[in-house]
Amino acid sequence: MSEWITGLTNVMQPGVVLFLFIGVMAGLIIGILPGLSATMGVAILTPLTFYFEATRGFAMLIGVWNAAIFAGGISAILINTPGTPASIASSFDGYALYRQGKGGLALGVNVIYSAFGGIIGCLVLVFFSFQVARFTISFGPTEYFALAFFGLTMMMAVAGDSMLKGLLSGFAGILISTVGLDPILSVKRFTMGNINLYDGVQFLPVMIGMFGIGEVLSQIFVHRPSEEAAENELRRTHLELGRVLPTWKEMKAFSPLTTIFAFFSTIVGAVPAAGADIASIISWGQARKWSKRPEEYGKGSLEGLAVSTVANNAVLGGALTTMLTLGIPGDAVSAVLIGSLMMYGMQPGPKMFTEDKGFVINIMLLMVLANLAFMVIGLITAKLSAKALNVNQRTVWASVCILCVVGAFALNSSFFDVGVMFAAGLVGFVFKRCGYAPGPFILGLLLGGMLEGNLRRALVMSQGDVSIFFTRPVSCILLVFTVLTFFWPVIKGMLFRKKRIDGM
Amino acid sequence: MQKSDTVSGGVFAAVGIFFIVGAFRLGVSSPTKDGVPGAGFFPLILGATVAFLGILLILKAVLYKGEKKASFAMDAEQRANLRPFFTTIAALLGLFAVWHIVNFEAAAFLFALVINRLYRRSWLFSILFSIVFVGIIYLMFVRLFHIQFEL
Numbered sequence: 001m002s003e004w005i006t007g008l009t010n011v012m013q014p015g016v017v018l019f020l021f022i023g024v025m026a027g028l029i030i031g032i033l034p035g036l037s038a039t040m041g042v043a044i045l046t047p048l049t050f051y052f053e054a055t056r057g058f059a060m061l062i063g064v065w066n067a068a069i070f071a072g073g074i075s076a077i078l079i080n081t082p083g084t085p086a087s088i089a090s091s092f093d094g095y096a097l098y099r100q101g102k103g104g105l106a107l108g109v110n111v112i113y114s115a116f117g118g119i120i121g122c123l124v125l126v127f128f129s130f131q132v133a134r135f136t137i138s139f140g141p142t143e144y145f146a147l148a149f150f151g152l153t154m155m156m157a158v159a160g161d162s163m164l165k166g167l168l169s170g171f172a173g174i175l176i177s178t179v180g181l182d183p184i185l186s187v188k189r190f191t192m193g194n195i196n197l198y199d200g201v202q203f204l205p206v207m208i209g210m211f212g213i214g215e216v217l218s219q220i221f222v223h224r225p226s227e228e229a230a231e232n233e234l235r236r237t238h239l240e241l242g243r244v245l246p247t248w249k250e251m252k253a254f255s256p257l258t259t260i261f262a263f264f265s266t267i268v269g270a271v272p273a274a275g276a277d278i279a280s281i282i283s284w285g286q287a288r289k290w291s292k293r294p295e296e297y298g299k300g301s302l303e304g305l306a307v308s309t310v311a312n313n314a315v316l317g318g319a320l321t322t323m324l325t326l327g328i329p330g331d332a333v334s335a336v337l338i339g340s341l342m343m344y345g346m347q348p349g350p351k352m353f354t355e356d357k358g359f360v361i362n363i364m365l366l367m368v369l370a371n372l373a374f375m376v377i378g379l380i381t382a383k384l385s386a387k388a389l390n391v392n393q394r395t396v397w398a399s400v401c402i403l404c405v406v407g408a409f410a411l412n413s414s415f416f417d418v419g420v421m422f423a424a425g426l427v428g429f430v431f432k433r434c435g436y437a438p439g440p441f442i443l444g445l446l447l448g449g450m451l452e453g454n455l456r457r458a459l460v461m462s463q464g465d466v467s468i469f470f471t472r473p474v475s476c477i478l479l480v481f482t483v484l485t486f487f488w489p490v491i492k493g494m495l496f497r498k499k500r501i502d503g504m
Numbered sequence: 505m506q507k508s509d510t511v512s513g514g515v516f517a518a519v520g521i522f523f524i525v526g527a528f529r530l531g532v533s534s535p536t537k538d539g540v541p542g543a544g545f546f547p548l549i550l551g552a553t554v555a556f557l558g559i560l561l562i563l564k565a566v567l568y569k570g571e572k573k574a575s576f577a578m579d580a581e582q583r584a585n586l587r588p589f590f591t592t593i594a595a596l597l598g599l600f601a602v603w604h605i606v607n608f609e610a611a612a613f614l615f616a617l618v619i620n621r622l623y624r625r626s627w628l629f630s631i632l633f634s635i636v637f638v639g640i641i642y643l644m645f646v647r648l649f650h651i652q653f654e655l
Binding site: 182402409422430 | 506508509512513516519520523526530540541542543544545546547550551553554557558560561564573575576578581582584585588589592593595596599600603608612615616619620623624625633637638641644645648649651652653655
């Protein structure tokens with residue numbers, strides 16, 4: 001208990017609270033503007049936080065993350081364009097409510113239920129992560145290899161439209177992670193005589209490039225001035241937003257479904273790579289089946305909006321549980337946070353719960369505070385936030401370009417990192433145009449070292465005998481899950497075919 | 505399927521083969537008898553996987569009979585985007601080059617000014633944006649965090 005009180009004292013320091021609020025404000029703007037994702041925001045701001053004390057730096061990043069996910073719902077409601085992928089389901093009912101003159105109420109529901117979902121996710125994080133960490137403390141290289149492999153295949157299973165391209169992207173990421181000094185024998189690999197590559201291809205400049213420059217180039221490429229003009233015109237004609245706060249009666253009516261889907265989404269978030277977009281779409285679809293008024297869903301149902309917004313923020317607690325206890329990213333943002341923790345000299349995983357327990361508690365408390373902070377700011381600025389949508393896209397493009405250069409350089413004061421960032425930006429653009437999701441590539445790059453290091457350490461332990469992965473129960477179960485996930489589309493196809501034949 | 509799948513599959517296959525060749529040079533098997541595979545072991549497995557998947561994508565694209573989506577297609581309205589697209593890339597390369605000659609703040613100011621003009625923003629907006637934005641970066645990164653943008 002004393003550790004929690006110390007943690008609370010740490011996070012309530014004026015400096016930490018200030019950075020949290022700065023992060024929330026930044027996240028609010030990033031989330032509102034379509035095209036600026038939470039991942040991009042956290043990736044660009046991460047280099048900045050290295051110059052702060054760890055708790056302050058993390059306060060800012062956690063503020064950005066939580067606020068950007070909730071704020072994505074604002075543009076989903078007001079212009080039918082989700083600010084972040086997590087808010088896709090919010091546009092189903094949110095935009096219809098806005099067209100009915102209930103935009104203010106939709107914005108209020110978005111704030112309140114995002115915070116509610118976020119807090120439920122945090123509670124799960126607080127109550128379960130220590131137990132999970134206690135269980136995983138006995139994990140060795142075999143389990144970590146199996147875990148990293150499982151995380152990777154889960155990512156590929158949800159990687160864009162093409163599984164083959166997702167696999168290619170992910171394996172290419174792992175392949176690039178082999179550049180640099182060999183983790184066991186310290187032999188130079190594929191460095192081509194460049195001293196900057198001895199440490200390997202750094203993950204953060206690649207991330208900044210792919211999600212920053214790559215996204216800007218992609219947006220410029222597909223930009224349609226006529227659509228932009230139509231959206232501006234639409235905003236001008238729908239200025240009335242109405243009341244913001246829902247009534248007690250309305251909130252009471254939503255509470256059973258929102259509570260159920262808050263817990264459900266937290267579990268979804270804990271599954272590596274199953275992100276907020278998936279959780280909110282599944283929750284919205286399932287809630288419609290269970291609702292007393294399913295016919296209203298998609299046509300302006302406040303309940304539908306509440307369920308989808310609960311889901312997008314509840315996921316974060318689950319993703320953080322996986323990240324902190326296993327060192328496996330639950331989504332793209334938690335992948336950046338892993339990189340960030342490593343820069344502070346901490347290694348996410350069960351050992352962090354003993355070696356840096358105080359900091360783990362700080363992160364948990366910051367998550368709760370971030371939800372409360374964005375709820376307060378979100379409600380105060382609900383109507384004002386609509387104005388942020390008027391920012392010209394060209395201003396955003398120019399700003400992101402400069403911030404990407406500054407952020408990539410600030411990581412290590414290295415121009416080489418800027419070059420890597422720029423190259424990754426071009427690759428990110430080509431990936432996007434050719435239908436390759438950048439997510440698996442980033443994940444592969446991040447998990448590659450963990451995969452290889454643990455695979456080879458396990459083989460050392462077993463004197464080269466690969467059966468070690470199947471004789472240890474946890475790694476065996478994880479590998480079975482991995483194979484099932486990998487072949488799930490095939491198995492599903494076979495099962496459906498059998499059902500169809502049986503039914504004939 | 506996309507029209508570019510054959511080319512992108514080929515690029516992945518080539519990258520995979522490059523790593524396979526490199527992996528053999530590094531040594532795949534254990535240099536000792538303790539079961540540690542060589543430095544080329546992991547790149548070999550992954551290079552082979554990427555090459556295999558790349559070839560699979562090529563075959564899938566060649567055998568696909570339906571309509572393929574063009575990856576870089578633009579309609580008449582979007583064709584006007586080619587200018588800002590290429591000038592953004594050129595401006596970034598220009599920023600990197602100028603950064604080597606003058607200090608970063610001056611290079612970033614020039615970049616911000618040029619890119620805003622290229623995006624057809626007014627002179628007044630471009631100058632104000634460049635001064636304010638670069639000013640904020642200078643205050644935050646140089647004055648507050650003591651980052652020297654010197655090469």
